[in-house]
Amino acid sequence: MFLHKIKLAGFKSFVDPTTIVLPGNLVGVVGPNGCGKSNVADAVRWVMGETSAKHLRGDSMADVVFNGSTARKPVGRASVEILIDNTEENSNDKRIGGQYAAYDEISIKRKVSRDGQSVYSLNGKRCRRRDVTDVFLGTGLGPRSYAIIEQGMVSRLVEAKPDELREFLEEAAGVSKYKERRRETENRIGHTRENLDRLQDLRDELARNLKHLERQASMAEKYTLLKKEERLRRVQLSGLHWRAFTNDLSEQESKVRNQEETMAERLAEQRRLESSLDAQRAEHGVAMNEFNDGYRAVLDAGAEIARGEETLRNLRERATRTEKALVKELDAMKEARDHLTAEQESIEGLEKTLADKEPALSELERVVAETAEEHAKAEASMQEWSLIWEAVGLRVAEAMREVQAQEGRIEHLKERLANSSERYIRLQKEQDKLDPRGLQQKIEDLATQAREQDAIRVRAESEHEDHQSALQDLRQRIRQLSGTVNTARERIQEARGELSSLQALQQEALGKGQGAVTDWLRKNDLIDRPRLAEKLEVVTGWERAVENVLGAALRAVCVDELEAPSSTLAELREGAVTLFQTNADTGKAAISPHPSGGETARLAEKISAPWSMDTLFAGIHATTDLERALALRATLGWGESIVAPTGEWLGPDWLRVHRGSDPTAGVLPREREIKRLSGIIDTLRVEIEREENAMEIAHQEREAAEEEQSASRARIAEAKRIHATLESRLGEQRMRFDEATRRGRMIAHELAELREQRLQARSSLEEMQASLEEQKADRDRLIRERDAEAAKRGECQTRLTDSRARWQEARDNSHRLAVEVASVRARYDSLSQAGSRNRDQVAKLEIRCRELQRTLTEMDDPLRKQETELAGHRARRQELETILQEARRRVEELDLAIRESDRKRHAISEKIESDRVTLERMRIDRQEIHVRREAIEEQVTASGHVVAEVLEHLPTDANEADWAARIETLAQKISRLGTVNLAAVEERARQAERKENLDTQHQDLVDALETLREAMRDIDKETRNRFTDTYEKVNHQLGVLFPRLFGGGHAHLELTGADPLDAGVTVMARPPGKRNSTIALLSGGEKALTAVALVFALFELNPAPFCLLDEVDAPLDDANVDRFRDLVRDMSARVQFIVITHNKNTMEIANQLIGVTMSEPGVSRLVTVDVEDAIAMVEG
Template sequence: MFLKRLELYGFKTFSQKTEIDFTRGFLAVVGPNGSGKSNLTDAIRFCLGEHSVKAMRATKLEELVFAGSPTRKGAPYAEVTAIFDNSDSVLPLDLAEVAITRRLDASGDSKFFINRTACRLRDIHEMLMGSGVGPGSFSVLGGKEVDMVLSTDPKERRNMLEETAGVNRYKFRKREASRRLEKTAANLTRLYDILRELELQLEESEKQLERYRKYREAQVELKALELELAIQEWSRLQQSIEELRAKLAKAKAQVAELEELSEQARHALEAASLEKRRRDSERERLLAGCAELREKTSVTRANLDSLVKRRNELEHSALNAEARLASADQRMQDCEREFEAVLAALPEAAAELAASKEKLQQARLDREQLPLQGHSPHAQLRQRLAALEKEQHQGLGRRETLRARQEADDERILELIEKRETARKELMEAADESEMDSELVEQLQEAGTLTAQVEAEKKQLEQQLLEVQQQHRELERQRRPLVSKLAELEALLDDGSGLPPAVRAVLQWKDPGMMGLLGQLVKVPNGLEQAFEAALGGHVNDVITRDRRVASNLIDRLKQERIGRVTFWPLDLERMPPPPPQLPDRRGVVGLALELLGYPREIESVLGEMLGRTVIMEDMPTALQLYDRCRGRRPHLVTRQGEYLNPSGALTGGAARQNQSGLLSRRRLLDEARQQLQKQEIELQRCRDREERLLAERTQADQTLQAAREAFRALKGELADLEADGKRRNQDRERLQRGLDKAEEETKMLQQRSQAADLELDELEETLAKLSVKKAELEGQLTQFQEEEARLQTLREELQGRL
């Protein structure tokens, strides 16, 4: 084995990673002072676990880390790795090369590695022992250490040689083996002590084991009963679950059926609503057609009246024309007769012809000055009169049309007002129904709130019931060890376990003159059992008898059966009560033993003999102080922990064995167990009562919830029906509102048209009055012109006749 390579980083002057290879044989490192030659030996020592900082020429480990220079940055840590050639297996590792690494942080903490695996410094020392480079060897020596080796004493030189020869490894193993042997011997001693202690407790442990076996049998039987009870409960719950599942399936089927019926009713309602809307639109269209027909009928009626009047006027004109024609025929006949007369008078006329030519010329001039037929004022008046009559007839027709339309509008207005009132009534009824719907919604919300409250109360009751059941199970779980502990303690007291065999035998005889053990007759305050057990000592197992005869008989029987010895206290013997102890003060005093103890009045004299001068103290220091303050006859002093100070000054104390208790402690434990069990029984009974009350309340809540859910479902069904009716009513209300708005608009339009018609009628009446006046004037002028025309016609005819 030899050092093969050395790797350095951050160690002293090696700021950068540096690797130095070593070969077999002699190797010298030369250089000027301060070049770092000694740092190599320090690095090897550092890597091999050198503790002495002084040996590495430093004052503290942090100085071994390169701190930096003006041109180079300091290193975060110092690390040195020494790689050894282990081809000859000197080191106890199956490797050809072994790398030992030590890393030093800037904080001074070191970490060690073997082949880059973290390890302890102890592991490195154990590995290097016997190799010649282990701790205490002189494989690495400084310049001054050579003289020290040469001048050292023979003992240290021997250690060096042993380390070099590899003897220290075996010495270290020997020391380790000796240390382990010593530790094993101590453990064996301890085991012997434990074995002796266990042998002393073996008899009591066997009894406890027997009781434990009985307890385990009872536990097994209890678990079997609980399992059977749980199975019965599980069967009942399964049956309830099946019933609830059947009810749930039935309820789901009913819900599905009701939903299907509701869907069918909704479709039917929608179809009926569509049919009603179609019929309403058809009715509105027919009403609009009727109104249009009424208006056309009124116009036609007015035109018909105008035509009738025109026909009457034409008939009247025809009659007048016929009359004038008859008059013209008559005149024609007269003219013919006159013509005949003229022919008769022609000769006379020839004479007058010449004279008449001049008159004719004059007449022609006069005739030319007369207006032409058709261009006379009479014809113009007739034309104006005809136009005026036509205009009058048109005005009358328009007036009749307006009156007819106004009557129709009035009827329509009345119809619209009636329809509007009907719509308003229906809207009011719909509003009332909406209020009823709102009341139903409020009732549904109240029912939902009530259902939610009942469900919340039920959940709360179930949670409380679950908590009570858990509490019940917890109390049962706590009760079982109490029952077992109570049975164990009662068994201990009944069979006399822990009592001397002679006392146990006397108690089994059950002599009527025997009152019992002293420890069974007294009642010790809580916390003072150890004190009274120390004060009474072996008297706890003394037997109290009613007289000396019973005590003598029992002693004779003990002698005959060779059972043992027992101390008896006959009550018929006279005993002088000892004077009470005289205490200088009561500092640290709990009380006098007789004043603290509870006991029957019959055994007061016996207890006076035993505890008449016993004082219970808080602790031993206060007892010692009271002992020093007392003068004369000192009392017996006993502390709470059972330490005893005799009047002679003898001290008794120490620690009792574990799980070892006297009769008084067992009685206290028995009383405490009984009290705890009684409390548990009371708590269990309260828990059972509360569980029964919660079950009753849950049943009541289930009934209430069922009723509330049924009421909620009923209200929900009614609300669904009402919602369908509400949708229909909303549609009807919207339709009515639209119809009402349309009626309002139509009424306003009709009223405006009626007002316009009234204005137009007034204008027509005024125009017709003016036309009547103008017609009268024209008719007067026509009459005058007719008369003038008749005169002119006569004159024309005369002139024509003359011609």
């Protein structure tokens, strides 16, 4: 096995598709720091199934996808593929076996997207991670095997825990696959024990159920017999009901005929009365027309009278209204003349009052003007003093505010100085309490705990992924098994439906239904004996011929002997039955020679049965068709016949053919189909049971896998929780450390500022106090000026008050007199206007009175004319009312006659309706009796009987009451049986068969459990031998390689326990001249050399196909590098080495150099150099 190529795309810094070709056994990968060399080792580790992002130098699996650079965007997917040469010439004594042994080249590929979901494929086919790891079991390769040594791993290898170091030895010994098999065997043993417990529970439960089913089956058989008798009695009772309904039907039909005759007589009487009523209604219509004409004339006369009376009333009302209006207008005219006289007298008095008051008002207005001018002068003096007082007050207030502000600033500055001193003392105390060194130590302790917990989480996630993969396989297997079972069940359901139909037809054709023959066979214990048709096997194509020959004999009941049944034939009252003795010794039946020289075969040769059929088919020959049979008829002897496949049966002088509804037609093909379907059903039932058992086992395995998955999920959650807690505490401590550092710097800076501020504050305080004294002197001078101005205020205020009082008194007197004058003048104007209006109104009223007098005179003639016309209309109406009275009398006489006729017609109609209802009820009763009789007849027919035959077999004295009592007695017997399980008989047989199968399975599981235990003992023995042998060989090789690398000293391995199966392994190493007690005391370079010695010792024992070394020589000096280089060169003859290095001495041994560059920031590219070609080019 040889690593041929590595293909990367989107993986870490290899964003572009890159192919790394590894042509030789010693290839070097070189390049500057940070160019992406170690990503090559990460890619190989990742593609072989690494699930821990920490081992790939990331936080999550999505970190392996190229995350972008300054010039490129991130990609969404990463993939790595390795191509392994598996040919003989490149095998290195290691080839992949199993199903991939036949492949010369094996491709292993892994892809991952941003969501962290990985997809594996083997040779282009999608697979599980476990399939990839299984490929490398026993080869020394794997994501964490000793074949891939990365930076820092060499020291971790020798410092690994004993159990971890043991895993490397197990891989070298090739026992990892045995451990996996042992784990699977232990799981299988556990599952087998669980299955045994479940199976034992099922067996115990089935045993209890079988005892219960025995009792239920006995009750079911008794129930069946009683139920059959009850059904027969019910059929007979239905026959008695049918006979009673028939008698009732005849009686009811006679009643219906009588009622129909009575109803016909009454219908004739009704038609006669309706004819007479129509004539009377016609005469009544003529009289009613005459009455209506007279009535309309009377109404017209009444309307003329009403119109005349209305006109007369209107004229009289109009005259009355006119007279009243005339009186009213005369009164209004008198009142207006009185008002006019009074108003004239008032106007004269007001003119005199105005002449007296208007001169006094002018004098008062002059006095108001003089007092107003004096008040204005006093008010101006007061305003001038107010302005001076306000200016002085403002200057005093401003001076006082400045003094107060200065005092406040001084007080505030003193307070700042006090606070600054207190602040300075507090900061000094806080600075003393800060402890950055203690916080740094806590951070280191928590970081160590977090790294350990993260390693635990990674291991748990790896286990969880394995459980998840196994669980998905089990679920897929369960789905496949469930689909198979469902398909089989559908097929068996279809077959059962078809079988049930065929069996029902077959039973009917073979006469297995209800009847006297069935009862006779049951009584003689022959009901379960097979029919002849069920035992015959006929050559395909000859069924119709055999059915035609045997006819009703196909229904024959097969018995062992005829004597016992024959003795009870007298009990068979009706029906036909054929018995066929299967073990009769009738001697060799005479075999007739073949007609026409052996051109035909005997029909018996077309049939196979468990016994001889010669007695039924003696002398019957078979030929190919009817024409041939007719041609051979002349060669037949006495008692011989010939039959064609299509069913035509010929003798020397006769021919028999059955066509149409022959009850035995199709019995033999149907029987063959029934047997075929029964075989299919049995096969499907076995298949379903086998698949269900497999599905049950798969369910159990799935439950166990789910429990393991839940446990691993819980471990992951717990590890994450602890890690999160530690990270939280670590972050908190780091924040506290950063805060303490930052706070220390801030305190120092603030103390320096406080010292400077205190000096400045003291200087400012002295300046402020001097300024305050000057401001107080200015304030006192301004207060003295304000007091002098306050003495002038009284004089100005007295002068202003006196002038305001004189002005207000003169203004009030003038206003009061002005109001009185205005009131007198307004009243004078109002009376003048009212007098003018009254004179106009008197003139209008005089004109209105003259008009009303003329109207009264003109209304006398229309009143007299209207009274004369009204008297004439009243006389005409009296004449018309006399004529109308006569017409009304005639109409009433005809109404009375019509009502009498209608009463008679209504009475006869009610009788007819009553008769119709009675007739309809009789017909319904008749129909009900008919329907009930038909329903009973259908019930009897549905039960397989004929009503006439049932009544014929009933005793002559049978009656419904007796039969109902018998049925009630049977029902009570059935009821006393209680709840009956009719399927108990079949269920008992099925459960017994199932218990037998379970007993067999129980024994098989016991045997399988012992086999598994034996296999586990063999695995433990082989594992112990292989591990012990490997341990000794690796220990020997370590003792040889260690002095070679160190130039002396010695090293060896030690087991930490007595049992090699579970003991851990530790490394003890002592370089030349040292007596250290543990590996931890060695330097970094010594640890690296010790790890290299151990790895190469493993390679000497079980060389992995290739080894990838990532800067293993980094901690070594030149001398140690030379020894390391020589050892690698020697081992490259057997193992392919890919060495990632910075050391020039190591580069010298490589046959090919692959350079990794990063000319574009963040993107790795390859530069490949073949050293031999380069040397040849230089020398040339």
